Amino acid sequence: MRMRIALFGVLAAAGLSPCPTARAAEVPAQTVTVTYDRPERFTETREEKALAPSRASDDYLVTLKTYIEKRGAKMLPAEQHLDVVITDVDRAGSFEPWRGPRLSEVRIIxxxxxxRINLSFKLLDAQGKVIREGTRTLRDLGFLTSDTAAxxxxxxxxxxRMIDRWLRSGPDKL
Structure with a gap:
C-alpha cells in the first residue's frame, strides 16, 4: 500500500496520471501549432549573421511561436485547429553598419x-477536414504611424501587432 501511494505521489508530482485515459481527457488538444520552414534561410537570420554577428540569435523565433499559439488559441473556436508554417521573417528595423563601430550592431527602426512575415496555414475543423488554407505575407508598411499600445x-x-491583426480577421478571412 505504501508503495502504491508513493508511486502515485511521484506520478502526480511529475504531472502524470497512473491512468492514461484519465489524463488524456484532462488535456485539451492544442488548437494552434506553429512550425518554421528552414529558419536558417530567413531574411532576419541572414541579416543578423551578416551585419550583426554578435547579436545573431534565434530566440525571437521561440517568442513568436509561443505568442502565435497562445493568441490563436484565444481567438479560434475550440473545435477548430490552425496549423501555421512560417517560411520567412524580416523583423522591423535593420542594421546600418556604416554608422560606425559603436552603432554597427544596433537595430535602427x-x-x-x-x-514582414511569410506563412502558410491550414484551418481544420474538429474532424480534421480543411476549412481554409493558403499563404499570406503579413506586412505593416505603416508600423511606425499605427497606434502603438504595445x-x-x-x-x-x-x-x-501584425499577427494579431491577421488572427483577428477571423476564421472566414484568415
Missing part, C-alpha cells in the same frame, strides 16, 4: 524597414 520594451511589438 525606420519606416523603410517594415516588418509595450515599448517589447522588441517584437510590431510583429505581434
Amino acid at each position: 525606420k519606416d523603410i524597414y517594415p516588418p 509595450a515599448r520594451d517589447d522588441s517584437l511589438r510590431y510583429e505581434k
Whole structure:
C-alpha cells in the first residue's frame, strides 16, 4: 500500500496520471501549432549573421511561436485547429553598419524597414477536414504611424501587432 501511494505521489508530482485515459481527457488538444520552414534561410537570420554577428540569435523565433499559439488559441473556436508554417521573417528595423563601430550592431527602426512575415496555414475543423488554407505575407508598411499600445520594451511589438491583426480577421478571412 505504501508503495502504491508513493508511486502515485511521484506520478502526480511529475504531472502524470497512473491512468492514461484519465489524463488524456484532462488535456485539451492544442488548437494552434506553429512550425518554421528552414529558419536558417530567413531574411532576419541572414541579416543578423551578416551585419550583426554578435547579436545573431534565434530566440525571437521561440517568442513568436509561443505568442502565435497562445493568441490563436484565444481567438479560434475550440473545435477548430490552425496549423501555421512560417517560411520567412524580416523583423522591423535593420542594421546600418556604416554608422560606425559603436552603432554597427544596433537595430535602427525606420519606416523603410517594415516588418514582414511569410506563412502558410491550414484551418481544420474538429474532424480534421480543411476549412481554409493558403499563404499570406503579413506586412505593416505603416508600423511606425499605427497606434502603438504595445509595450515599448517589447522588441517584437510590431510583429505581434501584425499577427494579431491577421488572427483577428477571423476564421472566414484568415
